[in-house]
Amino acid sequence: MQLVMPDLNPVIPEILLTVLALILLMADLVIKRKETIAFLSIVSVAGVAYTLIGSAGTTFGGMFVSDGYSTFFKLIFLVNVILTILISVRYIVVENINFGEYYGLILFSTLGMMIMASAGDLIVLYLGLELMALSTYVLAGFIRHNVKSNEAALKYFLLGAFSSAFLLYGMSMIYGLTGTTDLKAIATYISKNGLEGNKTLLLSMILFAVAFGFKIAAVPFHMWAPDAYEGAPTTITAFMSVGPKAAGFAVLGRVFMTAFGAIHVEWSVVLIPLAILSMCIGNVVAIAQTNIKRMLAYSSIAHAGYALLGVIAANNEGLASMMNYMLIYAFMNIGAFGIVILLRSEGFKGEDITDYEGLAKTHPLSAALMLIFMFSLTGIPPTAGFIGKLYVFMSAINAGYTWLVVIAVIFSVISAYFYLRIVMYMYMREPKVEVSLSTSPAIGLALTVTVVATLVIGVFPSVLVELARAAISRF
């Protein structure tokens, strides 16, 4: 038997990230200044981003696919990780969790997401998913001395394990049915043998939807999100609300479009109630929140609902709009969390929405930034959030789901209430508590990047839209 060296070119970014993350983990022993590790992490990620160019190809017998679709999602993950590191530098000092493995874990989690995006096979998908999830569980409980953080991690872990079980169950069924774990081979087998109405296939698809629904925090598989988001370190909340969600959408899009392409009518029927429920529960319950992290957690559930519309459209236009949405969401949501982190200082949590009262008087610049992020999350032009929603809604309308878009628009209007309430507190109320900001150059940079992206994408969306379209054409 001859051992053939597989083509490593498509996996170079992942290999490089693995090596660099391991080195950084060990370097923690010798480098005492954690800021240096943060800096090196960003350099590493930038290096990985560089190797993404020209990594296109399929390798390991189709198990690992690097195409336009995966590259676009990897771009989202890398943006997410860089912004998270930038907003973390000062925050982890304030929280007294300034340990080097923090950055290592973030990088490992990102590695898991990248593998998920490139998975052409169910086993690789599972590998990536668990690598991402395990690292995130640890990060959620990173404030060891805090009960809430521990609780968040434990809940996230238990329910995550629960959902992984469903995923494995679904995988085993599909393997039993088709005898393969390769996504393309599954699709071929289904169409060749006319299995479209097969009950096992449908059951397997439902189990996949459940597991992915858990990762993207879609109702009714969202229950972990508010508790985990509230208890986790805020930086990790920001990280979790974007990265694992986008990774969940990446595998949802790929598995459902490739392996289950033949039964897209059936899976649309499953996803539509998830989307409606997510928009409904997310937006309505957000109104009742007094803690801004919980509010943003419910908002993140609602945004999963909007983005699902792109998947439900079940065509390239829909997927491209969903990809756009995730990238835009990364910028505006991390931006909003950046402001939440700014308010956190030694001895002051700054998580209550009443802490935002009068912020425009005491810290006008931060208030203005928060205003832009809240407008964007609501979807008001000329911010990026408007563009994201517009394209997702348009793709759903073109696919014939006008009624669903009407529902989505109604819930968007409801969402304006709790987003703009923050704006109202900042601009129309008098300050009650003394708020001092934990600023640093790093978070300043992160906020600049996010606000510029939010506005520039809002005014000049065509570059991004074309990029996503080009990416999806090489699916």
Place this chain on the structure above:
Amino acid sequence: MKAYLLIPFLPLAAFVINILFGRDLIKDKSHWISCSTIIGSFIVSVITLFDVINGKVINEDLYTWIVSDKFRVSVGFLIDQLTAVMLIVVTGVGSLIFIYSIGYMHGDKGYYRFFAYLSLFVFFMLMLVMGNNFLILYLGWEGVGLCSYFLIGFWFEKKSASDAGKKAFITCRFGDFGFALGVIMIFLTFGTLHYVPVFTEAKNFAGQTVNLLGYDVNLMTLIALLLFAGAVGKSAQIPLHVWLPDAMEGPTPVSALIHAATMVTAGVFMVARCSPIFNLSEVAMYTVAITGAVTSLFAATIGTLQNDIKRIIAYSTISHLGMMFAACGVGAYAAGIFHLYTHAFFKALLFLAAGSVIHAVHHNDIQRMGGLKKYMPITYITMFIAALSAGGVPGLSGFFSKDEIIWSTFASGSPIGKFVWILMTAVAFFTPFYSFRMIFLTFHGKFRGTHHEEHHLHESPPIMTIPLILLAAGAVVAGWAGIPAILGGGAHIVHFLEPVLGHPELHGTHAQEFGIMGLSTTIALSGIVIAAIFYLIKTYMPVTLAERFRSIYRTLFNKYYVDELYSFIIIRPALWIANTIIEGFTDAKIIEGIVNGVPRSIGRFAGILRKVQTGLTQHYAVIMAVGILVIIAFVLL
């Protein structure tokens, strides 16, 4: 090199810089940024004007904002003769007002904020006039509305100011709603929002009808009237004129910039820009003409009895805007734009001079002024010139443009032309009358204020008087560009605008034209003379007349009771319903769930849902499991 882009984006840059760094870094130097950028815009505008005169019309898309199948919206600019004139008005008059503001706002604690908003306002106004499609027009339209809200309510600590800001914003919303519907109708009809294809295709839709709630409505009439609804709000025509006089609560430079020279003219500009659509609908044209003419006379008569110096000028603005609409309504768009252009100069001047007066006496009541001419000679002379120009005294700017309108209405051949002409001629009497009533009460006679006030009377600093002098020059000569042919001029402006706005067929002889001109001039001069008799010579006469014609006097003094009428038919019923029916009956039950109750009734729902979030992991797992079972049952069974 797209140099013309500097025109709007320089002020935008000034806004961004001032709002970001104004409070802590720039502070009382903010004006350097705002003034230098708008002067820069002005210089580029002048260059652009010469380009246009040499035949270089720009119409290009900068980039496409949103594309999706048929839905295509781009950001693009159209600079033709009409835009070029508007650019000169906005940046030229705007520059002088900016400079004047340095003196007027000196020491205000919101100094940087004021200049930031002014710059933002100018940016939106420039986008409004420069766009090559309805979306950009709409952006500018809403943008100026928003900025006017900020600026009218600039002194928001004062309740009347913040109320006036709200009133302006909410009143305009009525019109803007129609405007938005009009834009949507245009998109549905033409499939595009760009001016050029819309205007070239419009004639193919002439006479076409749409079914609206069971009635067949002429499509072009519908679109034109919806657009005009926006103009009625923004340009303060009956019945949405009520916000403009209250908007005088804002700082005086704001009144000059927004409520005289630029924002309120947006409606006239828009009607002129959309002339190919309006021309296709007789009903729309009559509506425009009659609304304009009636508003004009209505506001002019109110202006005769006001005592607040800024409100007099505000009513004068409404009256002049009405004249512009009257001109547009008989097809003489160019005459309307010509008047818009001359009006910008003398109206800005009137406001700034009034501001200079207020700066000295610290109140707005002309009954407590008098004799100011010896204390503030520059303000006096410049304001006098402005009043002459506004009143239509021959030789000055206002005369030529007003004459153009009056002659156009008379000779247009429009079936309602003569009716409009009669109203315009009546206005020609009232305009000089109230202008000079204001001048005489303010500057002549004896000072009627307290000794303390008299002690503080002073001429304003040069930073304020120099803009006045420059504007006064404009109020005299700006109109010379449009001297009609019968007076030996070339009517340059009207001809210049002809490629865009067309030229109405005027039916009349030279003799008639002279006759009409002579008549309106005589009437105008008699207005000044009567004002002089009433307020300089026989000062007891106004009182006697007021007592003799008590009901007329009170009707005019109370502005035809329109505010009271609105209070009676809209605000009070709304409050009554709110207080008795909603508050007492449904509020606690139904309406609260819709309006006030989004927090409470959706909140109650949210509260229930929130209880599901028990915090117990086992519960969460159960909910997930149930969810899975429901889905399986739903799909498989």
